[in-house]
Amino acid sequence: MLKGLLRLAPYAVALFTLISTAHAEDVRRVFTGTLGKTPIVVEINTQNPDEVTGRYFYEKYHRDLPLSGSLQDGTLTLVEGNNRYSDDKPLPTLKLEETATGWQGEWQSPKGKKLSVQLSEARLPAPTTSTLPFIAALPNGEPYEYLRLQGLKLKPLKKQDFMGYTLQWWTEPESKISLFSVESGLPKDDLQRVNQQLLGRLWNEVIRYHGCQLQGGENVDFMQNADPKMISPAVVSLNISTSYYCGGAHPDFGDSPLNIDVRTGHPLSLEDVLWVGEGKPLLHAERDSLGDKPLSQAESDARYQYENKELVPWLIKQFTALYPAEMKKPTQDDDCDFTEESVWGSSPWYFTAKGLYLGAYFARVQRSCDRPDWSVLPYSLIKQHPGAVKLQLPQG
Structure with missing residues (x-):
């Protein structure tokens, strides 16, 4: 991660x-x-x-x-x-x-x-039974952030119908960070697990906003947009896009999706959904994303080797077969070269109605090549290479 x-x-x-x-x-x-x-x-x-x-x-x-x-x-x-x-x-x-x-x-x-x-x-107020798990965990490692969040409140915004589910949007007014919770369409226990992750992520982004402010001083720009991508009885998937300048030479942007297993409420890693390596898939490789147990060095090394030696070559092969025109080797040096293995390492990914989207990442001079809209693996292919978690995936 x-x-x-x-x-x-x-x-x-x-x-x-x-x-x-x-x-x-x-x-x-x-x-x-x-x-x-x-x-x-x-x-x-x-x-x-x-x-x-x-x-x-x-x-x-x-x-x-x-x-x-x-x-x-x-x-x-x-x-x-x-x-x-x-x-x-x-x-x-x-x-x-x-x-x-x-x-x-x-x-x-x-x-x-x-x-x-x-x-x-500092004496920290004790978390209550209604405190989000993300916030309740902060006193153990981040008491300063815990005290900051005590003084912040979320403001409700619009409601949205999305794929048959009702979403309630929230914003933290000072940072203007916004995200949604799922209000209806899932069983009560599933809603609670999913919304703990979603609202925990919202508060995590608020902390990141303040971290950017601290680094950049007066010269800060931090704009964020969250988009729901797919909600089903099995998964809740969204993408968070951030454009930011936190000091330094240049502004930048990046995607940071969140994919939630509705059954358990845990964040999903790509290895949970798709596995093209030998042996058993790496289980819940991104379980640390909202404060759970971090990966050991051995697990991190194994994941790095898997991504670079097995996953990325496999992705290039599949995308070349599915999208030959887009994957065609460029004739000019400044054209987007999607056959380059480095652009697919640690790809941001999320679920869509048509399949699993994986993004590409290019060096600064070619950032316009980022986020191609075509790089989707159909679910029919994903089902041939299941990951560590048994998920009910859509047809396709």
Whole structure:
């Protein structure tokens, strides 16, 4: 999965680690308190005293402000913000002394205004029985994000009829991230399992939005669009397309689909649906996508070898037979070459009414070749190569 994120959504790489990796020796500490009279939440990493890093947000606004500085003789000296994308300018500073329960000191603006700072080790409100599993898991690895989400609420938008199912769309107003839940058309227990995944993904995207804001500062662009692709008694499938600029040389875009096994509520990997290798398929290879157990190194290596040595050559062979005109070797260097194995590695995929869609990924100079609309494997072919999960697939 990490390989796919590296190729398809660079803005999400750090956040994948942030959300789904259990920190065995996590040295980040989270505090709550006040800056002046305003409540804030602060995260600080003092593992390297010469290069202290952190961030904080005002509870009223939820947007991160980066912190950096040093810890010397018990005094924490921090700069708020950075000058990565602008001329050097004076920045606010914080000077804090450690106390028995946290930190205290003062914040000073570039013009000399001073406000007191009082911080205590964060006490997290306990999840309730109605808390989404995704949010309920955050205190174990991401208490800072857990506290941020406590202050955010979803707003209902339109309802939509899709393939005989009623969808309720939701948005988080500050980030403008939107996604849907399935309101009717499935049994009650199935609806609960599916919607826990869908709304968990919505909140995960909100966290990614704030991660982009933190990285890019004032020069940020983050636009996202979610499209339902297929809903059936067996699967719920959607694609999330993100156009983003989180700092750096260039803006970018990427697809990050979500495919859910209705029977279990688990995210599906491609190996769960389609397997063209030897032996048993890799089971639930993307089970870690919303915080479940991550892959071992051996599992990651096995999946990488399978994708590159077996799946990709097989895909090129099938697409060449199904779509000979589209797969024809180009005559010019700048034309789209879909016979190149590298463009099919870690393909984004989702279910459609006609078959399984797999996307291609090209280098920046040929990004216009991305997302071909024809690269669909019919279900009649998929059924000849079943994956690890028994699914009731459509005819085709």
